[in-house]
Amino acid sequence: MLAVGAAAFAVAAFVAWNGFRTGATPVRVPPTTLVVAVLVSAGVLYMGWTVRQLKKGKRRDVSPQRALRTVQLAQACAYAGAVLAGAYGGYVLPLLPDWGHEPRRDAAIAAGVVALGGLVMTAAGIIAEHWCRVDPMDDDPDGPGSVAGPVAH
Numbered sequence: 001m002l003a004v005g006a007a008a009f010a011v012a013a014f015v016a017w018n019g020f021r022t023g024a025t026p027v028r029v030p031p032t033t034l035v036v037a038v039l040v041s042a043g044v045l046y047m048g049w050t051v052r053q054l055k056k057g058k059r060r061d062v063s064p065q066r067a068l069r070t071v072q073l074a075q076a077c078a079y080a081g082a083v084l085a086g087a088y089g090g091y092v093l094p095l096l097p098d099w100g101h102e103p104r105r106d107a108a109i110a111a112g113v114v115a116l117g118g119l120v121m122t123a124a125g126i127i128a129e130h131w132c133r134v135d136p137m138d139d140d141p142d143g144p145g146s147v148a149g150p151v152a153h
Helices: 002-020 032-055 064-098 102-132
Strands: none
Touching (some): 032 102
């Protein structure tokens, strides 16, 4: 997973850097991008925490489908965060030489902050996925780490 995320980050950074290094007028970075990244990160961490509590036997109201969807959402969050961080990080690089020009500096700061938000998304996805990981040594279908519980025949 980390290799794919790193590749997504690198490709997005290269594409953004290559697209904006021509010296064109910087595009305004919407402030809602950071807000959405933080809210998605918080949601993924909360959902991952509920699955973690299920694994520890402290919670029984999480269905196997919800646990599976939480893992999928955590992976998607990690990949989307890597792309977001790479794209906005790549956008910052061509703006750095013009740091003295206030509009470009403001655009670089805004894009840098959103890139950090993408890193937060990536970290939240990785953490939530780790919390959802089932130990391969857990063979007891009714134990505290059980997601499915007893199987009806």
